[in-house]
Amino acid sequence: MSETITQQALRALVDEWIGAGTKVAGPSYVKKDLCQYVPLTSSAELLLEGFIHPRNSVKDFFFPRHEKIYEYTLKGHEVELADMTPASTPQVIVAARPCDTAAVAILDAVFNWGEKDEFYTQRREAATIVALACVTHDSHCFCTSVGIGPDAEKGADVMLLPLDGGFEVRCLTEKGKTLFAGRTQPSDKTAVIPEGPKVKVSPEQVRAALEDYDNPLWKTATLRCLSCGACSFTCPTCHCFDIVDEGNAHGGCRAKNWDSCQLCMFTKHASGHNPRNVQGQRQRQRTQHKFRIYPDKFGEVLCTGCGNCARNCPVSLGILGTLVELCAEMPKTVGESK
Amino acid sequence: MIEEIRQTCRTLLEAGTVNVVIAYGQSNPDGPVHPIFVTKPDDVEKIVWNKQCFANLTTYLTRKEVKSLGKAAILVKGCDARSLVVLVQESQVERSDVHVIGLACEGVGEPELAGKCRVCEVHMPVGVDVTIGSTEAAAPEGQNRYALVDEFMKKSPEERMAFWKQEFERCVRCYACRGVCPLCYCNQCIVDKNRPVVIDTSATLKGNFAWNITRAFHLAGRCVSCGECTRVCPAGIDLRMLNASLAQSAEKHFNYRAGMDPETPPVIGTYNAEDKENFIR
Ligand code: SF4
Ligand code: SF4
Ligand code: SF4
Ligand code: SF4
Numbered sequence: 001m002s003e004t005i006t007q008q009a010l011r012a013l014v015d016e017w018i019g020a021g022t023k024v025a026g027p028s029y030v031k032k033d034l035c036q037y038v039p040l041t042s043s044a045e046l047l048l049e050g051f052i053h054p055r056n057s058v059k060d061f062f063f064p065r066h067e068k069i070y071e072y073t074l075k076g077h078e079v080e081l082a083d084m085t086p087a088s089t090p091q092v093i094v095a096a097r098p099c100d101t102a103a104v105a106i107l108d109a110v111f112n113w114g115e116k117d118e119f120y121t122q123r124r125e126a127a128t129i130v131a132l133a134c135v136t137h138d139s140h141c142f143c144t145s146v147g148i149g150p151d152a153e154k155g156a157d158v159m160l161l162p163l164d165g166g167f168e169v170r171c172l173t174e175k176g177k178t179l180f181a182g183r184t185q186p187s188d189k190t191a192v193i194p195e196g197p198k199v200k201v202s203p204e205q206v207r208a209a210l211e212d213y214d215n216p217l218w219k220t221a222t223l224r225c226l227s228c229g230a231c232s233f234t235c236p237t238c239h240c241f242d243i244v245d246e247g248n249a250h251g252g253c254r255a256k257n258w259d260s261c262q263l264c265m266f267t268k269h270a271s272g273h274n275p276r277n278v279q280g281q282r283q284r285q286r287t288q289h290k291f292r293i294y295p296d297k298f299g300e301v302l303c304t305g306c307g308n309c310a311r312n313c314p315v316s317l318g319i320l321g322t323l324v325e326l327c328a329e330m331p332k333t334v335g336e337s338k
Numbered sequence: 339m340i341e342e343i344r345q346t347c348r349t350l351l352e353a354g355t356v357n358v359v360i361a362y363g364q365s366n367p368d369g370p371v372h373p374i375f376v377t378k379p380d381d382v383e384k385i386v387w388n389k390q391c392f393a394n395l396t397t398y399l400t401r402k403e404v405k406s407l408g409k410a411a412i413l414v415k416g417c418d419a420r421s422l423v424v425l426v427q428e429s430q431v432e433r434s435d436v437h438v439i440g441l442a443c444e445g446v447g448e449p450e451l452a453g454k455c456r457v458c459e460v461h462m463p464v465g466v467d468v469t470i471g472s473t474e475a476a477a478p479e480g481q482n483r484y485a486l487v488d489e490f491m492k493k494s495p496e497e498r499m500a501f502w503k504q505e506f507e508r509c510v511r512c513y514a515c516r517g518v519c520p521l522c523y524c525n526q527c528i529v530d531k532n533r534p535v536v537i538d539t540s541a542t543l544k545g546n547f548a549w550n551i552t553r554a555f556h557l558a559g560r561c562v563s564c565g566e567c568t569r570v571c572p573a574g575i576d577l578r579m580l581n582a583s584l585a586q587s588a589e590k591h592f593n594y595r596a597g598m599d600p601e602t603p604p605v606i607g608t609y610n611a612e613d614k615e616n617f618i619r
Contacts, residue, residue, distance in 0.1 A: 030508070034574035055572055056510075065510050065541040139369060223403055224373040226517030230572045233510045246538050246545075257540050263513065265530050278403055314518045314570035315393065316370035 002191070003184035006166040007048060013183055014043035014094060023091040025061055027054045037061070037096070048095055049162070052138045053306055057236035058093050058100040059107065062123045065233070065258045069119075069243075073251035086122035092179065095132040095160070098152040099143050099306035103236030104129065105155030109298040110239060119256070128175045131156035132167075133193050140307025141197045142320050148304055150196040161191035201323045203301050206291045209326040218280035221325050224315045225279045229260035231309035231318065237290070237302045240266075261285045287322060339442075339471040343413070344382040346439060346470060350411050351379040356437050357408030360395045361385045373398065375407065387413075387441065389448040394418045394564045397520040399431050411437035415446070416460030420562035420597030421520040423465055427604050428560075430523055440466030442473040453578075454565045457483050465600055484586040490579060506546040508573035511539065515567035515577060516553065521560050528552060550580065558584040559605040562597040 005013070018024050024040045027047040035054045040046055073080040093101075104124070111120040134141075134150035143149055153159050157176035160167040168191040169184045171177040209215070232238040242259035246252050259266060262282050268274045276282050294302035303319060310318020347359045363374030363384045371390035375398075376382055396418050398404045414422060419440060425431040440463030445455030461475040482488065490498065513529070516522040529537045529549055537552055538545030554577075561581040568578040588594045594605040 031574055036508075036573075055574070066545075219403075220375075223375050224398075226397070226514065228514040228517035229510070229512035230514040230570070233512045234572050242539070244535070244539055246535070246540055255540055258510065260512070265532075280403070312514075312572040314514050314566075316372040321365060 002163075002168045002187050002189060003170075003180075004163060004166055004187040004189075005160075005169050005180070005184050009183065010048070010160075010167060011043035011046065013180075014040070014046060014092075017092050017179075018042065021089075023089055024094060025058075025091065026094040026096075027051055037093070037100075040094075046095060048132065049135075052134075052136060052141070053097055053099070053308060053311065055308070055312060056234055057306070057308060058096050058104065058129070059236050059239070061091060061093055061127065062104060062120055063107070063111075063239060063241075063258075067119055067256045068253045069256055071251065071253045072247065074249065086119045088122045088126045091123070091127045092130060093127060094130045096129055096156070097134060097306065098131050098148055098150060098154070098156070098159075099141075099304040100236045101129050101131045101155035102148045102152055102304045103155070103306070106237055106298075106300055106302060106304070107239055109300075110294075113298075128157045128179050129155060130158040130160060130176070130179070133159060133161040133191070134196065135162055135194055137197045138307065138311075140310040140318065140320065142200045142305035142307065144196045144305070145199050145201045146203055146301055146303055146305045151193045161193055163187075163189060163191040167191070197305075200320060201327060203291060203295070205327045206287075206323050207295065209329065210288055210292045213284075215284075215326070215329075217322075217325060217329065218284045219278075221322055222280050222283040222317065225262070225283055225317055226314055227262055227264055227279050227282065228314065229258070229263055230312045230314060232260035232262055232286070233258055234308045234312040236304060236306055236308070238286075261289070283322065287319060287326075290319070291323070340385070340387050342470050343387055343439070343441070344385050346468065347376060347382045347385060347411065348379045350437060351376070351382070355409075356411040358404070358410050359385075360398050360404070360410055360412040362387060362391045362393065362395075362413065364390075375404065377407065385413075389446050391415070392446050392452070392566070392569055394421060394518075394520055394566050396421045396425060397518060397566075399425060399436060399520075400523040409435060409437070411439055413439050413441055414463055414466060415441055415443040416458065416463040417454060417562065417564045418520075419463040419465055420460065421564055423597040423600050424521060424560055424562060424604070425523075426600065427607070428521075438466040438468075440464075440469040442469060442471035444473050444475045452565065452569075453486075454563060457481050484582055487579060487583045487586055491583075502547075503543060505575045506550055507543060509541060509546040509550065509575060510573055511541045511546070511549065512572060514570045514572060518566045518570045519557070520564070520566075521557060521562070522553070528556070550575070550577070554580040554584060557581060559588040559592070559594060560596050561585055 014024060025037055026040055027035055028038050028045040030036050030038055035051045036056045037054045037058055068084045070084055071082045111117040148154060153172055157173040159170040169180055171180055240259045241256045244257055245254050267276045290302040310316060310320060350356045359376040361374055361376055362371050364371050364386045373393050373395055374384060395412050426433045442462055445451045457477060459477040461473050537548045565578055588605055592605045
């Protein structure tokens with residue numbers, strides 16, 4: 001037994017949410033060949049099939065690329081400060097890939113670590129995430145290597161699984177139940193999701209390989225890296241930001257902007273010294289953070305195997321290739337699962 | 339052709355003429371083609387040449403990580419050879435320091451040929467040390483290389499502004515466009531200047547306009563239309579239109595096209611007392 005919804009009924013429901021003033025976002029073709037998660041003005045824009053992974057990630061809706069923290073106004077010699085209220089408009093993210101929803105659950109830890117990040121948390125509390133299970137994958141996907149998969153429920157409030165032109169609906173949380181209450185039909189069928197990508201790498205083995213901090217691989221395997229932010233900014237789990245002041249003689253704001261450990265300015269000191277002065281060191285940092293530092297601190301790897309870092313990389317580098325190369329050098333005894 | 343490419347590279351490495359060959363490789367046969375750096379003669383077998391060889395490898399000639407490997411040989415298509423000309427003219431690369439292997443190219447992109455290849459005039463690269471392969475491919479007769487811009491300029495200023503707002507809105511300031519561009523070689527990019535800040539780093543419409551317009555201006559009369567920035571932008575922004583419009587101006591007003599001829603002085607670096615503008619006198 002299962003609960004189901006037809007595609008038509010789902011679209012009608014999405015339109016209802018939009019009509020009720022909820023911010024709804026989901027995958028859509030914003031132009032030819034460019035599928036992104038974007039705010040939707042109608043369910044007609046929503047993609048429910050025929051895409052692998054949007055070029056961006058759902059972190060955009062919790063941790064936007066630019067966020068004002070406060071504004072300031074200069075009045076003579078006085079400075080007036082105005083706090084920004086974190087957005088708490090209800091939002092629904094619909095048709096999010098499981099590797100994206102899992103990422104949100106992973107990010108909760110860091111944004112609530114010590115100080116609560118009010119901006120992130122409020123958006124998160126006001127959001128309901130409706131995941132869409134994957135029936136296809138591409139060569140960049142490796143979710144199954146990091147403990148999730150094409151129908152992984154982590155971070156999702158509802159899971160939609162393609163079934164006979166519609167979806168099986170699994171409501172996983174109270175929020176999810178409320179969203180779909182009375183909208184589903186019982187059915188005697190259940191969705192069967194094809195197996196995901198084969199396991200390509202083992203996080204334990206990566207973790208062990210990362211102990212060798214001065215591995216020469218960082219110099220050779222990452223030579224082609226161009227030091228941009230395409231991987232980090234489209235990655236659902238990368239979450240570094242920079243605090244900047246922007247304005248003019250009359251006023252301005254303090255803002256939190258996305259930043260990337262791959263950009264040369266990331267670690268540049270005011271003195272001019274840069275502890276990560278060459279690209280290999282920056283690549284090592286990104287991998288260390290995801291597979292050693294974050295797991296040591298928060299108990300899980302900071303990567304959901306979505307493959308976006310490779311899809312968006314100008315030179316098709318991406319983390320997976322590096323992980324595979326790292327492990328290829330390891331003695332066979334450390335984890336056989338490769 | 340691939341055997342000849344590999345053999346040429348092998349000979350160069352074996353003879354010690356160069357320490358590294360900057361080439362195209364493929365981690366697996368169905369996977370994407372990407373730049374590789376070959377330092378051992380036997381590794382030349384990893385070199386590939388096919389319709390997916392989009393990258394303009396000359397961008398690596400100014401990168402310190404690559405320079406530290408020693409003297410380089412590089413594979414260039416005709417369009418890439420143009421950026422090398424500009425790099426040499428701008429004193430970023432000493433021409434005699436690089437061994438340039440030109441590849442006869444009928445165009446990249448499959449099944450559809452890349453836009454730049456459909457109007458390409460340099461199927462046989464110029465100014466190289468050796469050319470491998472040959473092709474009869476030529477630019478279509480009477481083509482307008484700025485057709486895209488001309489078409490766009492028929493729109494009203496409001497429509498054009500609306501278009502750019504929509505495009506720049508998506509910019510996440512990842513700087514992949516800058517990273518891939520052979521002519522964005524500055525040690526410190528203007529957008530990285532923060533004492534004081536020159537260009538807002540915020541990915542707001544204001545910051546994004548400032549960034550993309552400034553980058554385009556810094557490439558005026560220099561951009562060789564290799565199309566790499568447009569290809570790599572994760573936000574799918576049509577950067578080529580900006581570059582093409584400035585290239586069109588350089589051609590129209592100064593009869594200059596970047597990287598076409600090593601002997602023609604660069605338009606940005608030339609003083610001409612006969613210039614029609616008065617301020618120069
Ligand atoms: S790995 Fe690719 S996307 Fe990431 S910084 Fe390097 S070139 Fe940019
Ligand atoms: S590191 Fe790459 S594969 Fe892992 S979550 Fe980020 S973008 Fe996805
Ligand atoms: S590559 Fe695209 S998104 Fe990235 S900075 Fe350049 S224009 Fe913006
Ligand atoms: S601006 Fe773009 S098209 Fe022009 S040279 Fe640079 S990467 Fe190539």
